[in-house]
Amino acid sequence: LDAGCGPGIVSAELAREGARVQAFDVTPAMVELAKARCAGLAVDVAQGDLARPLAWLASASVDRIVCSLALDYVEHLAPTFQEFHRVARPGALLVFSMSHPMRDWIDTRTRGSRTYFETTRFGLHWGGFGEPKPWV
Structure with missing residues (x-):
């Protein structure tokens, strides 16, 4: 499972190494980029939200979960890790x-005048993966 797969970089690499990959991302543009990158590989890409139940995945259905730099965008992590536990095989x-x-x-756009320990919401158009630049 590639949870929060973004443009599918990790999914494609895992599939090239022989894995069958279930991948998902919350951003429609990233889902489309991942589908294009993984075309012809053993990768199933869906739209899904790490903050919501992974209802399309059966319990005890995956033997590996990778989640690269996506948990930063989840406000409450406990439900996410509960879902990872549910879909993971022993x-x-x-x-x-x-x-x-x-x-x-360090970035004053995210911090403003708040302290290091305060939680903030911040969005931007994510670049580096081509057009359209998805909002995250």
Whole structure:
């Protein structure tokens, strides 16, 4: 499972190494980019939200979960990890990464006048993956 797959970079690499990949992202533009990148590979790409139940996935249906730099966009992590636990087979592995919060705090657009420990919402058009630039 590539949870929050973005443009499908990790999904494509895993499929090229022999994995059958279920991938999803909340941003329609990223879903389309992932589908294009993974065309012809054993990758199923869907639109889904890490903050909501992964209802299209059966319990105990995946043996690996990768979630690269997507959890930063989830306000309440406990339900997300509960869903990961539900869809994971016994002995499954979870590999995830998050940005260091200092990176966002240094940016005055996200911090404003708030302290390091306050939670904020911030959006931008995400570049680097071509047009259209999706809003995240």
